[in-house]
Amino acid sequence: MSDNKRTALYETHKRLKARLIPFGGWDMPVEYSGIAREHAAVRTAAGLFDVSHMGEFELRGPQALELIQSVTTNDASRLVDGQAQYSALTYPEGTVVDDLLVYRHSADHYMLVVNASNIDKDFEWIRSHNRFNAEIENISDRITLLSVQGPKSLEVLRSIIKLPLADIPYYHFRRGKVLEADAILSRTGYTGEDGFEIYFSTEFSESIWNAILDAGNSAGLLPAGLGARNTLRLEAKLLLYGNDMDQTTTMLEAGLGWIVKLDKGEFIGRDALAKEKQSGPKRKLVGFEMLGREIARDHYPACIDGIEVGHVTSGSPSITLKKNIGLAYLPVQHTGAGTKFQVSMRGRFCDAQVVPTPFYKRKGN
Amino acid sequence: MSPDELLYSKEHEWLRTGDGVIGITHHAQDELGEVVYVELPKVGDKFDSGDTFGTVESVKAVSELFMPVSGEVVAINEGLTDAPESVNQDPYGKGWMIRIKVRDTAETGQLMSAKAYDAYVAEKE
Numbered sequence: 001m002s003d004n005k006r007t008a009l010y011e012t013h014k015r016l017k018a019r020l021i022p023f024g025g026w027d028m029p030v031e032y033s034g035i036a037r038e039h040a041a042v043r044t045a046a047g048l049f050d051v052s053h054m055g056e057f058e059l060r061g062p063q064a065l066e067l068i069q070s071v072t073t074n075d076a077s078r079l080v081d082g083q084a085q086y087s088a089l090t091y092p093e094g095t096v097v098d099d100l101l102v103y104r105h106s107a108d109h110y111m112l113v114v115n116a117s118n119i120d121k122d123f124e125w126i127r128s129h130n131r132f133n134a135e136i137e138n139i140s141d142r143i144t145l146l147s148v149q150g151p152k153s154l155e156v157l158r159s160i161i162k163l164p165l166a167d168i169p170y171y172h173f174r175r176g177k178v179l180e181a182d183a184i185l186s187r188t189g190y191t192g193e194d195g196f197e198i199y200f201s202t203e204f205s206e207s208i209w210n211a212i213l214d215a216g217n218s219a220g221l222l223p224a225g226l227g228a229r230n231t232l233r234l235e236a237k238l239l240l241y242g243n244d245m246d247q248t249t250t251m252l253e254a255g256l257g258w259i260v261k262l263d264k265g266e267f268i269g270r271d272a273l274a275k276e277k278q279s280g281p282k283r284k285l286v287g288f289e290m291l292g293r294e295i296a297r298d299h300y301p302a303c304i305d306g307i308e309v310g311h312v313t314s315g316s317p318s319i320t321l322k323k324n325i326g327l328a329y330l331p332v333q334h335t336g337a338g339t340k341f342q343v344s345m346r347g348r349f350c351d352a353q354v355v356p357t358p359f360y361k362r363k364g365n
Numbered sequence: 366m367s368p369d370e371l372l373y374s375k376e377h378e379w380l381r382t383g384d385g386v387i388g389i390t391h392h393a394q395d396e397l398g399e400v401v402y403v404e405l406p407k408v409g410d411k412f413d414s415g416d417t418f419g420t421v422e423s424v425k426a427v428s429e430l431f432m433p434v435s436g437e438v439v440a441i442n443e444g445l446t447d448a449p450e451s452v453n454q455d456p457y458g459k460g461w462m463i464r465i466k467v468r469d470t471a472e473t474g475q476l477m478s479a480k481a482y483d484a485y486v487a488e489k490e
Contacts, residue, residue: 019398034399227398293402316424346420
């Protein structure tokens with residue numbers, strides 16, 4: 001038996017014959033019926049993901065907002081109660097500690113949702129910068145997080161949840177009952193589709209998981225694993241910490257300048273990012289397509305005229321677009337759409353081309 | 366249960382000794398998931414036992430293909446260009462990879478019978 005952690009739904013996944021793999025210190029379902037099938041279900045109907053490996057911190061206190069403002073790049077003061085925001089923790093150099101969601105329950109009560117592999121690091125980072133006497137609690141082990149994604153997610157959830165779900169705007173949330181559980185219903189996701197993320201106490205895991213599966217059956221909802229989650233998020237150009245950005249890449253290099261609010265006041269990394277914004281980043285994360293049948297994978301060198309100038313951070317077949325796509329860091333002078341470069345794999349140079357992103361955008365958005 | 370008439374390598378390739386056809390096992394394709402691209406060698410290429418002769422790309426990963434025995438490629442499965450999913454659907458039939466002229470039949474002695482291979486897979490799980 002591995003030392004990896006398991007979500008409360010581990011046995012449920014096994015019963016569903018999921019293939020389980022180690023991911024970020026967890027044994028997680030990578031696929032149930034096949035990545036391509038699960039991916040297509042999310043694009044055309046709905047998928048149900050167990051992403052309970054994600055971490056949740058609660059921050060409370062009159063100065064909780066000041067703590068959040070001092071460690072994150074986005075402007076959490078713009079949030080209203082019941083609103084969520086994509087943001088990041090940064091080092092003084094402007095590089096990335098983690099990306100995260102900030103949820104505002106009330107002016108003195110927030111929830112941060114962080115990546116599984118970074119829970120301990122992030123918690124320690126925030127705690128060590130807590131000059132604001134905020135109460136910080138890591139509630140990750142008590143929370144199950146289910147993500148229902150896809151154009152039919154609203155229809156599926158409406159049949160079991162007696163809340164006006166349609167009235168929750170994108171990046172907003174409500175608290176309410178799901179079966180007997182007190183839950184947070186958040187209109188967010190990591191797939192490029194409409195969808196909801198539902199946070200609740202682990203004791204209700206199996207009953208809620210099964211209720212959603214049953215309710216979604218006729219709509220074509222499938223249980224979906226981390227494999228499809230990865231191909232979906234890549235098509236939508238949603239970044240993955242550890243692949244597309246980390247402590248070695250700055251927010252601006254990663255294309256995350258849109259969540260860096262230099263005018264919000266002091267925060268860790270602000271000076272470095274302000275300076276970099278002036279001079280412009282030297283390299284940038286770009287989207288690309290392979291021109292042949294080859295598939296670029298993480299860490300493959302990106303080359304121009306046979307010389308390595310960067311590397312691939314994510315790459316996979318795009319199930320929706322039937323092309324092989326990826327993200328790579330390239331020197332800024334080679335990042336224009338249409339720029340040709342080569343990905344080196346197994347001793348060969350395979351042609352690739354920079355393309356505009358996201359690769360996939362849902363209709364009506 | 367793997368087909369009895371084939372021999373198996375620890376890297377999950379199969380060899381049909383009668384005509385030198387090579388492919389990957391049901392277990393291997395199941396581990397890979399949906400195969401989307403197969404890169405095969407050219408006819409005439411010569412390899413030693415254990416050499417990489419190609420790659421299989423699935424949605425989630427790339428895997429190398431290893432020669433179960435030494436030999437020269439005399440045919441490749443052109444059908445995999447347009448239908449790589451044959452590797453998943455029919456790994457011992459339409460999903461075959463290459464046909465070789467086996468250099469030294471004595472090398473097949475290193476390979477496993479179907480029964481031994483099934484036990485090998487069961488032990489790994």
